[in-house]
Amino acid sequence: MAAVQETIDRVKSIDVSEYKYGFFSEIESEKAPKGLNEDIVRFISAKKNEPEWLTEWRLEAYRRWLTMQEPRWARVAYEPIPYQELYYYAAPKTAAGPKSLDEVDPELLKVYEKLGIPLNERAILAGVEGAAEASSRVAVDAVFDSVSVITTFKEELAKAGVIFCSISEAVRTHPELVRKYLGSVVPPTDNFFATLNSAVFSDGSFVYVPPGVRCPMELSTYFRINEKNTGQFERTLIIADKGAYVSYLEGCTAPKRDENQLHAAVVELIALDDAEIKYSTVQNWYPGDAAGKGGVYNFVTKRGDCRGANSKISWTQVETGSAITWKYPSCILRGDNSRGEFYSIAISNGHQQVDSGTKMIHLGKNTTSRVISKGIAAGASQNTYRGQVSSHRKATGARNFTNCDSLLIGNDCGAHTVPYIEAHNHSTQFEHEATTSKISEDQLFYCMQRGLDAEEATALIVNGFVRDVLQQLPMEFAVEAQKLIAVSLEGSVG
Amino acid sequence: MLDVRNLSVSIGDREILKDFNLTVADGEVAAIMGPNGSGKSTLSYVIAGKPDYEVTSGEVLLDGENILDLSPDERAARGVFLAFQYPVEIPGVTTMTFLKATLNAIRKQRGEPELSIPDFMKRVNAAAAKLDIKSDLLKRAVNVGFSGGEKKRMDIFQMAFLEPRFAILDETDSGLDIDALRIVADGVNALRTKGRSFLVITHYQRLLEYIVPDKVHVMAGGRIVRSGGKELALELEKNGYRDYVEAEVA
Ligand SMILES: Nc1ncnc2c1ncn2[C@@H]1O[C@H](COP(=O)(O)OP(=O)(O)OP(=O)(O)O)[C@@H](O)[C@H]1O
Ligand SMILES: [Mg+2]
16 A cells, blocks of 8 residues: 555646546446356356356366365354355445445554555445545546556566466466466365355456566556455466566555455465565455454465476465464475475454464475464464475475464463474474463563553564564565554553 | 652562652662662662552652652653663564664653654664674664673663663673673763762672762661661671661561
8 A cells, every 4th residue: 555645646647537437337337146056157257258168167166166065174263154145246335335434443443544544545445335436536546556557567567578467367368378277286176265266266366477587576466457356256376487586465454344254265376497486465354343243254275386396485474354364375395496485474363363374295306395483362362373294205305494483462362383294205304393472571561661652562572573574575565564563463462 | 859758569468668768869879789689679660660569558759740650661751761680682673673662652752753763873873882882782682692791781771872860770780791890880970960860779889889879778678777878888898788687687
């Protein structure tokens, strides 16, 4: 959201009206009835003018999904999800959104204020009915981004040969790439939520970086056309061809309110020989009100395939939002000498439940992986690290280092560490370190004696605790994340 | 400056300060000496506002205002500083970040704007020069992996940086080598002004040769049992606390 003020200023200096009808008009109305069946799947596919193979692909996924059980092994508890009561395509905007800011959870509004989000944008984030239409400046801002900034941005990328577009667009413009790679890392049969996503995915990003190309800028969802409408079943596919490099940023620090309680995204990364992908996420979906009601269920499948030799995939995540998080960004280390990394900060407060971690699957020779996880639990939240590290019989010389630290704030929260470690050859070296600590009264008092109030002191200590991971984030993301950490912990100390 | 009146403090059901009285005038350096466990650190914690201590009676007045109901950070904003007997480690937070956060927090409470980066750096460098602090220490996490002496010196450096009005030094000298002791003492002496007072807690008269106190108080069994000038420290060094402890027991 950093660009907002600047963009607004720039919009003011141009003729606004020419951007009035850009991208939003056609999205408005179309909607499928609620519930899920084969017709709905066909409807979604038809709406997107998809080729037949993709329609069939979705239908197969849907049929498979009908036979699957929702996973229950995570340490999270929630009421059964009424799948037939949900909308799977362009949920109608008029469905029970707040009528004005007065109806929005005041705590949420306070958070917006603290993050410095402009007033009119707060209404949009909070899902107030008609806010986007009423607030011309913001609408223009969004369109402006889509049209103008995006154009320069895309020109730069095109010069480098990088393809960056929505996945629906890629299906039309680069069908051979999509068909080759879609579902090749997370197969449509992978797990209950990924299979559901395969059947009904709405939209998401597509990135292809050609051989030997270093993507000239960090790619961010912020710059993607129609980002608002990717919906609850986002699908992202990123391919770094031989010797290519790309860094991708996902998310936004503003807690976005969404009527769709269930989010089931799939992200697939593919790195060929000598390629590197760096994927950073800041996730701050609405966590629900003080009683934990109304928050987002974030059931995501993210997986990277180090398919080529000497390839590298690195996940960095800052997870502060959502009522429930179920997320394990993983790496399949297939290529010899490939490397996987996972850096995570997961903060839970209030009644949030986080079950997150990673899988490092060592298949190739001399593959290495590194896992640094920092879990912070406050309030009445539950925070679980769940991680799997395994080496195949043929993965000689596999090495992993895992460090997993948990910090507890207060007495009503819980932190749990669940490692699964399997080595199937003798030359494997796996190291696992885990600590759990409470934020110490002595540290708090020391900081407060020097002038920090209780919340500032807590935020400072927590920022110190997560420093190793913050350093992995691109600079501007790191600064925002730091602020976000402070805001997320508010109300956690007495 | 500071007026402690009839202060009684307990932890659990144990009374540690018993009807304690002490006055420190503006610009005065007062020393407190006393046997282990007599309540010196407790006194400094209660003045600074550490939770867990139950004040059963009395007041702590700073410039006439009772500060006992204020939070530790509010007291810090009023100029109270405590150099800890055991400074605390804060992993992952560099000293530089910490200094900036503390100064800005204090300024915010006082309704002053944040210091600009150049002004902040000037202030850091001035304090670092006074206490001979190498810049690589400032880039390391607060007190993490510091030697005992380095921790003490860093706390005094923070004092020089924050420029408090009323500073308590709790056994700052223990753990310092001879050179460091002199540097720290010089640092403290440089800060002595009419408007700033110090309460220096120590077991050794040697520190008081460098930081010459205006008054020396002997504390035993949770109260001041004798007060005098700087010569009292010499007498204690010779005779120990036996007389006072026995008097207390009787
Ligand atoms: N948290 C606590 N719980 C129980 N007893 C405590 C606690 N803190 C201090 N005490 C007791 O209170 C008494 C005074 O302790 P304090 O640390 O104030 O002594 P001191 O004069 O600073 O001693 P020293 O010279 O060894 O530093 C001691 O007997 C100590 O054991
Ligand atoms: Mg003591």
